[in-house]
Amino acid sequence: MVEAQDRGDANVEVSPRDIIYTQPAEPAEGEKPEILHKLDLRFRSVSWCDDSLALVNETWYKTSQTRTWLVCPGSKDVAPRVLFDRVFENVYSDPGSPMMTRTSTGTNVIAKIKKENDEQIYILLNGRGFTPEGNIPFLDLFDINTGSKERIWESNREKYFETAVALVFGQGEEDINLNQLKILTSKESKTEITQYHILSWPLKKSSQITNFPHPYPTLASLQKEMIKYQRKDGVPLTATLYLPPGYDQSKDGPLPCLFWAYPEDYKSKDAAGQVRGSPNEFSGMTPTSSLIFLARRFAVLAGPSIPIIGEGDKLPNDRFVEQLVSSAEAAVEEVVRRGVADPSRIAVGGHSYGAFMTAHLLAHAPHLFCCGIARSGSYNKTLTPFGFQTEFRTLWEATNVYIEMSPITHANKIKKPILIIHGEVDDKVGLFPMQAERFFDALKGHGALSRLVLLPFEHHVYAARENVMHVIWETDRWLQKYCLSNTSDGKCGA
Template identity: 65%
Template sequence: YHAPSQTLSPSLSPHTLPSHSSSSIVVVIIISPLHLLPQTLPALIRPYTWLPENSLHSTLRSRRATTMSAASSRLGNLVPVHSAAAENVSGGTNGSASNINAAAATTATEDEEALGGKYQLPPPEIRDIVDAPPLPALSFSPHRDKILFLKRRALPPLSDLAKPEEKLAGMRIDGKCNARSRMSFYTGIGIHQLMPDGTLGPEKEIRGFPEGSKINFVTWSVDGRHLAFSIRGDDEDGSSSKLSVWVANVESGQARPLFQSADIYVNAVFDNFVWVDNSTLLVSTIPTSRRDPPKKPLVPSGPKIQSNELKNVVQVRTFQDLLKDEYDADLFDYYATSQLVLVSLDDGTVKEIGPPAVYTSMDPSPDQKYILISSIHRPYSFIVEVWTTEGKFVRELCDLPLAEDIPIASNSVRKGMRSINWRADKPSMLYWAETQDGGDAKVEVSPRDIVYTQPAEPLEGEQPEILHKLDLRYGGISWCDDSLALVYESWYKTRRTRTWVISPGSKDASPRILFDRSSEDVYSDPGSPMLRRTPAGTYIIAKIKKENDEGTYLLLNGNGATPEGNIPFLDLFDINTGSKERVWESDKEKYYEHVVALMSDYNEGDLYLDRLKILTSKESKTENTQYYIQSWPDKKASQITNFPHPYPQLASLQKEMIRYQRKDGVQLTATLYLPPGYDPSKDGPLPCLVWSYPGEFKSKDAAGQKQQLRKLFDVGKIAVGGHSYGAFMTANLLAHAPHLFCCGVARSGAYNRTLTPFGFQNEDRTLWEATTTYVEMSPFMSANKIKKPILLIHGEEDNNPGTLTMQSDRFFNALKGHGALCRLVILPYESHGYAARESIMHVLWETDRWLQKYCIPNTSSVDPEHDAAKEEASKEVTNSPSQPVAASGGGGGPEMAHIDLEVSYSPQRSFL
């Protein structure tokens, strides 16, 4: 007990305690401010006893019970309280002690598994699905004649996540291997030759590196003759070793270390390595002169100070793991500083280029003569420079200050040069964008962005050339040649997106708009141009020719949204007339197919339609994704993979699209999954789990074109759940539409929007600009309205902006403070998305247990108001525009009806 302004009462002084007695013994622990101890305690501390009937006994017992009750309520947030207050030895009970006894008795009746604090496993049916081996990743050689199968393991163990990590500058760094922590990896590399008939030759394993190595950053050389990759292992203490670079000969499959010296390692905090040419790699390495990391001082040299005495307007969202003090900055510089080196595959020579610095990216020019180098320096300005591939400094493009003053409005950007890149169709031509509105999307100005271009080494006095002016926000360029490039711009607030056709090599050609549409109008989406690989390893727009036709054609690859679902397509598009010819389309009945890449783009020269080859993927409700090569003119398809179904137990799962119309007219859609063999006429209604992530639409028409929902449910057994913003949705629905749902599962959500005052999700107004919205959208403010069971799950190390772990912790306390039926599960070492096998299994166990307990049984046993709520729900859905269409067999079971999930809750603008 701590009372800063009080001393201990004389009546509680040890000097006044009764003389020795054997009837009872108590240990008195007095916790007091240090400055009070000399005045209130004798020099000699010894055990005291008292008689049961002594008044002091009752006073101390009462105060102790009150303190224990308060303490146990706090501890109860983390672990169950298994011990009750001490008995009154005279046979009576104190009110507070009785409450604690009752709480302990209630706790003792709970499942030990549910309260034991140990990781649990879901039923075997679920475990088998989670533990299914993952399919390999595929990578095609530059000449499209070989395929890499990059093999992966299943879920990582929790011990991988438990390794120490440094949280610096918005990143999490594994200090032992000097790379981002929690990196996934490959366990092996297999190479298959792609035969002329489209089949695969036998697998050749890349060999020569230590068994059990963790493989990352696998890249082809430009000519496809070599692979470069990094490997790491585990040290004796279980931590990861540093990353070393290896190269493999593709023909032989033999791998070897890149560096002849064993003490040169990759610094993979930012960029790692890149091919400069077919026999040279540019590698970001840990400086060999680096010593031990800086030690955190036991005593700080001063207070932590933040200042804004210049009155800058700095509105920053709740980013995590930022640098907090000088020690953090020193530690960040220690791990992020690298030395760039050029390494020859031919003779192994190593040449250092440039001084050690915090290099963030390195990008060789297509002609392999220059390197675009990005770095940062204190006070963390962003520098972009041009070097030669020999390491000679050419020029500085920009030195931009720390970008902490970017407005929070959507489409706001930093000032100065941004998106600096090489033109993919030119040897060494740079291009970039610069804002004309100061980076503030709320400023009305025309043009809003300008795109510039300039050679790597401009002539003396040569100024950047204006390539294109944009009234919306710049979104990138697809290059083809001097006669054709596509420039993209968009504006989030209006959902407007435009595509321009420009001729970069002609000052006389006027830009023209090719497409001008709403990003929400997916029915009108024309698709994206297919790209081809150049001899330099860059990608440009693939121009297609037809025999005896002088037209200029592109291949547009689209999703093909329709009222019946997506039907991907490939259109031959005349860039001059806008006419289209559909040259390929997915199967509409049994299969879902889409185009992955061009396979005939490795040859120099023109691409002809009648010699086209494409890579497609194909899957069905019951068949796993397989890859095919289709060849023109007959479009013959050759299957090149034969992956087994990863979840054979789900092969006959029923899946269909269901639609409904929200009461305000918005049409929505969802995917319905039903058990294998389910027959509603025989099996009756099923419990339903609605799992969702909210989206936002500017217009009802656009939303209606892609989303509708309508199906039969058991009205009394509908659970709702979601992750992140879906958790926020779940809590809001339980607060504002409780009659529609029996329980909820909310994972890694944010529930108090006043803790994210400078915007969240798509809300770009601040708390002070839209106070009512922030408050009314916060489930935390409606915790007193949540009466249905809610399960909260959160990663203990959540670094996602806005969803700090304390959001779930405080929401749980608010719920508990109003007597809600709730449960909070905090997953050690997990971030916003859960990674470890133990965590994922436990989350599924918790979810399964929650649904079994509060959704599948007769839910009226959970909430005495449930029957009335169910009747109310039935009335609501019966009176809604969606009328009931079926009932369970014989009419004796629960009612099945169309449900309007928005009957009683009209969310705010941002919560759509």
């Protein structure tokens, strides 16, 4: 169990901030919990191994600091020590997470690895492998006593994106010999669907164990590229550009384009400019994925970087609109420069915080987009007066920020068509359906061309087949009318 010494209030200065306690599953009468560890940051998680090893993670969002402690649950004489202390925004420094093994009782614990003729105990760190060229997943053999690492495997850099999924050998064993190690991996490429393999040591021989068919063969030959460009303040940005199968720029020219994004907050420009994702990942699609519209011969700019940076004493939200518009301008300019997107037919869309982004961009950057799709967004930040997203100040402490960041206060500036979709029973804090209803009322009051769609019995993430299909139909109809043909006639409707 964990007890917050600040009563959950991050503004209270206290040390320790959190205390972790342990107690037997069946405590003796009068037996009280014992302190395992005290933390000055906020407790995040604990990974158990045995009486000699557990890894405790703590983080503090305001400073982006994260620490991993090694503790010995069975020995009070061994002092906890820090294994990793870093800024979690700096993904290039991510050491990875310990691989787990299943015990004979069905619980998951940290796997211990042993080498031949070596009494040292190692663990396997499974890393996502963030690099300037994209993610290159890896496995490191980590000596918990010395902190030294040995890279024993990493994904192919040229064509494939392969990740370690789980240990498939040694379950129930106390220790696992490195030379008998077997790992379940998932392997994919731009055009090849994810298949599972068994990777066996010591030769690291890979054997494919699945043969899944392509889930959408009509889009099997889609074109995918991770593109890099720069914001006007010098921050490097990335996005994934998708083009429909058979697209030939010399013959087909610029296409209508769907810009689908989600902003992220950072404390430094260096962290904001780091590459996340791999150019070799398979183009998987969720039921409401923006990639569906490749079948409609749209170009899709998926996940363009929208970093909102607050360095030093400055907070990201103090310059939210300025940085949002600057990031969007850089992305749009890049796809137009490449000749793949028609500047008069670029639509913007997003879900949740992406919907919030969409409303702002239509208000503050109408020159970039012809229409928008906003799904399950928040449009009036004063309805969450004690904080929102990464804003820790209250409405009364930062009134101007709350007003400026509420799209409803800029409804009079929105002149481009906007489709608003929301789950009728969305119970996520700050995203109740009233957010969409009041925003739509404000748009309608100012004569904006808008449409409100409430999905019956639906929460924040759409699940019912009927609702998912209706979302696709509504979005397709909106794009066909206001992006493909780029007309803005019509009236508001719900």
